[in-house]
Amino acid sequence: MSKGLPKRSEDYSLWYNELVKKADLAENSAVRGCMVIKPYGYSIWEKMQAELDRMFKETGHTNAYFPLFIPKSYLSKEASHVEGFAKECAVVTHYRLKNSEDGKGVVVDPEAKLEEELIVRPTSETVIWSTYKNWIQSYRDLPLLVNQWANVVRWEMRTRLFLRTAEFLWQEGHTAHATKQEAIDETVQMLNVYATFAESFMALPVVKGVKTPNERFAGAEDTYCIEAMMQDGKALQAGTSHFLGQNFAKAFDVKFATKEGGLDHVWGTSWGVSTRLMGALIMAHSDDNGLVLPPKLAPIQVVIVPIFKSDEELDSISEKAKEIVSKLRKLGVSVHFDHRDTHKPGWKFAEYELKGVPLRIAMGPRDLENNTIELARRDTLTKETINLNEIEIDSFIVAKLDEIQTAIYQKAYDFRTTHTTEVNSWEEFQDVIENKGGFVAAHWDGSSETEDKIKELTKATIRCVPLDQKEEDGKCVLTGNASKGRVLFARAY
């Protein structure tokens, strides 16, 4: 572990890459574009999973698992779907290797060519809808509310740890409904689940919105999204929820007998969040000293670092530290007592800051004497001395963790507020996108051509049409054509 992180202000991109590696979250693997998620990084992901999974179950969903491989023919059943994903699919063509002729390894056995090639899933709509066909006959089988936790592969040209990798972990919910309205309600409900999760667990404020047709999921009627803002002013799509209409039901012939005795295609939704959330979490809060984790997702919420010279000193500190540990554990706080004598206190301080541990307790001889501890906050980098005679340490810590959770959210919220700019002219638009960054709320005439042109000229895309968009007559920032409301533009990850 070498010391020092690149400065966030000097090279944001380098700062991010180094932070991910130095904080032991993930590293590049031997396979191009793929990453190894290390134990510390994975435990954050597990915390995300646990909460999301709880929320999915609470809204009536159950987990299942569908195969990694999809017959090639399935993909082409929904026209826009195949168009959207064809360019980034990994394909399995053979099922056997054999020793090479020169004896130096193995080669693909040309005899073992698959009858039908298999696609490694880039998403599972097709294999799932082909299965749903058999599961759904009657309105009594609906709604069907299924989620799966899985890995998917999209063969990306340029990859970055967590933000875009060839293989990533995610969950994908796939539901089927009897009515259009019910499916739309489901789509919106899951968008709200994502938004709630992002805001109350990741401490990440998000804008809920709808994607323009250009940015829509391949095969969806409507794509809803949550958009977050990173500290460099770039936007990041943190989750999507799709109203699929009857597109996949038609493509895979999924019909049900209605209550009234008719026969109709079912209405579908799909929704997902991925390990990309890890990227969002890192980029939204962290600083030049390392990660800043919201307490609700921190694998270690409190670390206790003893300061000692002799074994006797460590023993007496340990006694006290262990009392605190057990009190905190009773309240469900995850606490780690780092009594290693192989590293010095200063080293540990820096290490746990790098890893984003929200609270650090230091206890030394001086503290023993006075019955105090030193409490340091990761988010503000402030320290205070707590007198244990006066303060209930366990409830104090719990309240402090709560305070940190709120403070981190508020900081990100304020950043987003100051980096959301309403603009009314093209000059202003270009200036803000180029120099200030962040979200730009501007009028748009609703055409794909204009959207493309703006992207070409400024690299900014329409992140979403916010769900809470105000009706307001205005003129498109580029063309001057009529517009009914502002949409959010930004450069994005």
Add this chain to the structure above:
RNA sequence: CGGGGUGUAGCGUAGCCCGGUAUCGCGCCACAUUUGGGAUGUGGAGGUCGUAGGUUCGAAUCCUGCCACCCCGACCA
């Protein structure tokens, strides 16, 4: 996939132009002194120089292919 760059010990690097088996720092191991913000000293271990070929008496160094990573484009969760 196009344009540019990089690859040398676990990590970061010097050496490459001008060919002669590799420099320094961090980390690691041992010992001593240290311990309230990444300790210091002394000694020590650790190398297919990304990889496969080629040129050469001899290649980290020159040539070719391949692989990976980074930056900029096109594409994207």
